[in-house]
Amino acid sequence: MSVSDTNRFPSFEYLGDAVPYIERIGAIVAHIRLFEDFEAGELARLAPYLRCYRAPGGAEIIREGDDGDFMMLLLDGTVEILKVDPVTNLPVRVGLAGPGKILGEMSLVDGEPRFASCISMGSLLFAVLDRETMSRIIADESRIGIKLLMELILLLNQRLRHVSNELMQWLGQGRVTSIKP
Amino acid sequence: MSVSDTNRFPSFEYLGDAVPYIERIGAIVAHIRLFEDFEAGELARLAPYLRCYRAPGGAEIIREGDDGDFMMLLLDGTVEILKVDPVTNLPVRVGLAGPGKILGEMSLVDGEPRFASCISMGSLLFAVLDRETMSRIIADESRIGIKLLMELILLLNQRLRHVSNELMQWLGQGRVTSIKP
Numbered sequence: 248m249s250v251s252d253t254n255r256f257p258s259f260e261y262l263g264d265a266v267p268y269i270e271r272i273g274a275i276v277a278h279i280r281l282f283e284d285f286e287a288g289e290l291a292r293l294a295p296y297l298r299c300y301r302a303p304g305g306a307e308i309i310r311e312g313d314d315g316d317f318m319m320l321l322l323d324g325t326v327e328i329l330k331v332d333p334v335t336n337l338p339v340r341v342g343l344a345g346p347g348k349i350l351g352e353m354s355l356v357d358g359e360p361r362f363a364s365c366i367s368m369g370s371l372l373f374a375v376l377d378r379e380t381m382s383r384i385i386a387d388e389s390r391i392g393i394k395l396l397m398e399l400i401l402l403l404n405q406r407l408r409h410v411s412n413e414l415m416q417w418l419g420q421g422r423v424t425s426i427k428p
Numbered sequence: 429m430s431v432s433d434t435n436r437f438p439s440f441e442y443l444g445d446a447v448p449y450i451e452r453i454g455a456i457v458a459h460i461r462l463f464e465d466f467e468a469g470e471l472a473r474l475a476p477y478l479r480c481y482r483a484p485g486g487a488e489i490i491r492e493g494d495d496g497d498f499m500m501l502l503l504d505g506t507v508e509i510l511k512v513d514p515v516t517n518l519p520v521r522v523g524l525a526g527p528g529k530i531l532g533e534m535s536l537v538d539g540e541p542r543f544a545s546c547i548s549m550g551s552l553l554f555a556v557l558d559r560e561t562m563s564r565i566i567a568d569e570s571r572i573g574i575k576l577l578m579e580l581i582l583l584l585n586q587r588l589r590h591v592s593n594e595l596m597q598w599l600g601q602g603r604v605t606s607i608k609p
Contacts, residue, residue, distance in 0.1 A: 330596060341596075356585040362592060385574070393566070396577040403584035404537040410591045411543060415511060415522075417598055 293391050296384055297374040302367045308350070309365040315354040317377035321346050324371035330363040338364065349402055355381070356399070474572050477565055478555040483548045489531070490546040496535040498558035502527050505552035511544040519545065530583055536562070537580070 299322070302308060308326055309315065325345045329338040341363060344350060354361055355378055385392030480503070483489060489507055490496065506526045510519040522544060525531060531546055536559055566573030 353585055353589060356581055357589070359589065362589065389570070393574070393577070396574070396581065400537055400577065400580050400584060403581065403588055404534055407584055407588045407591065408534060408538070408540065408543065410588065410595055414591055414595045414598075417595075 292388055293384065293395075296380050297376055299372065299374045302371040302373070304367055304369040304371075306367045306371070307364060308367055308371065308373070309361050309363070311362065311364040312360045314358075315351055315361050316358060316379070317375050318349055318351040318355040319373045319375045321348045321350065322372040322374055324373075325368045326350065326365040326371060327368055328363050328365055343368075352399060352402060356403075473569055474565065474576075477561050478557055480553065480555045483552045483554070485548055485550040485552075487548045487552070488545060489548055489552065489554070490542050490544070492543065492545040493541045495539075496532055496542050497539060497560070498556050499530055499532040499536040500554045500556045502529045502531065503553040503555055505554075506549045507531065507546040507552060508549055509544050509546055524549075533580060533583060537584075 297320070302324075308319070311329070311331060321344060323346055325343055327340055328342040328344060328350075330341045331337065332339045344365070350365055350373075351361070353359065355376075358378075381392075381395060384395060478501070483505075489500070492510070492512060502525060504527055506524055508521055509523040509525060509531075511522045512518065513520045525546070531554075532542070534540070535542055536557075539559075562573075562576060565576060
């Protein structure tokens, strides 16, 4: 609506808004889903929706390949993140995660099998949020729901940049050919 | 609230909800932000917020390292995605993207410099959505705003899985040590 909108690409042909392309866009983004309505609402009100657990050391909190519809927030303790090397079939440490880290968000979002396993290194305190509850929060506490969604976007984005940068370190070796799924 | 909630980790100590850990959680997730209220609304109503452009072939649609607060939806045509190899200082093709692909979403989310460049391969039709407009949509059309947020979550998640899987292909070589930023 502002002047800057139409001046973003001054060397290109400006076509106005997307009203003429509604059908095309509709066909393209036909995979939108979930969650409908929302209202107004914060963190103290989120807490009742979370479920907290303490695990002993050496416990498998998340197992690679399992179904999973929840993510967890680590409150105290550390987990080792392991992924099975398809060549050797042995688990390899791919990371560590401590308090404040969220685990399992990819499967929460897409319902696909767990990407890696998480093993507690000593006593572990964590809070669980599953997909159904997230839907309920968005339905019952819209303001909190939005913040959760925003938080998830920031988290996924941060990880995507991190992993993309790691992948790019391999670029010079010529084996990386696609980063756009 | 359901029985399954408390039975998710039957071998662990169940501590109830997170009310006792509010302060800790508050300190951990202190970086939540943006967007406040929302109502009801869909795609035909989203279209007026988008700005469409057509670019000729060989145009640099997005430049690696630039600031950018917008993402784009490709409607027609293809772009080549290039990233400068830090060793050779030459651009290397890291992917192609065609109609239905979204580009630039990482910088839209975090305001960090563009990760890669996008060059049109022939005439290109695309629709732009910037951060400010996204805020406005969420403010004025909550239902559409939520769907946009969900769409962004699905997109980022899909890319994260894809790039993580690519990175894991290198795991056997022993140089990958961390996927959890």
